[in-house]
Amino acid sequence: SRQDTSYKMIRPMTAQDIPVLLVLGAEMHKESRYANLDFDPQKLWQLGETMLGNPEAWLALVVERDGDIIGFCCGYVAPHFFGNELTSGDLAIYVVPEHRGGTIGARLVKKYTAWCEAQGVREPLLGVSAGITPDRTGQLYERLGYTEKYTIYKKPIFVI
Numbered sequence: 001s002r003q004d005t006s007y008k009m010i011r012p013m014t015a016q017d018i019p020v021l022l023v024l025g026a027e028m029h030k031e032s033r034y035a036n037l038d039f040d041p042q043k044l045w046q047l048g049e050t051m052l053g054n055p056e057a058w059l060a061l062v063v064e065r066d067g068d069i070i071g072f073c074c075g076y077v078a079p080h081f082f083g084n085e086l087t088s089g090d091l092a093i094y095v096v097p098e099h100r101g102g103t104i105g106a107r108l109v110k111k112y113t114a115w116c117e118a119q120g121v122r123e124p125l126l127g128v129s130a131g132i133t134p135d136r137t138g139q140l141y142e143r144l145g146y147t148e149k150y151t152i153y154k155k156p157i158f159v160i
Helices: 015-031 041-053 104-119 134-143
Strands: 008-012 058-065 068-079 086-095
Touching: 008 104, 015 041, 015 068, 015 086, 041 058, 058 104, 068 104, 086 104, 104 134
Parallel strands: none
Antiparallel strands: 008 058, 058 068, 068 086
């Protein structure tokens, strides 16, 4: 039998992956707390190109299984607004529902953490703001050495 790593490969995103990632991004958007906000594929396409053009500041990984992309991780590093040390954040770590529960999420977080360390980030940050399986995601992050430190509050404003 094949081992987990033999048929699930994490690799850098390429320009050819962007159309598929737009489809997965739309699925993630529908599943998230942000489903009530607009989704702009053209804007995301431009973000993908920005990521590819700035690998020191942006991380863009895909998970491929048997030729299909089944997940992705997008993150960034930038100087703190109050000083020169680097901070980081994830825009999204996403695995399609039928492939959750295995090692893919943990492997993506480990790749993100290693990339942050290589960029000089001393305290990488991860969020659970999309609200997709927040308890399970938080438990995974804690198992990987992250601790919950911040809370985000949200208030919808309705335009008439």
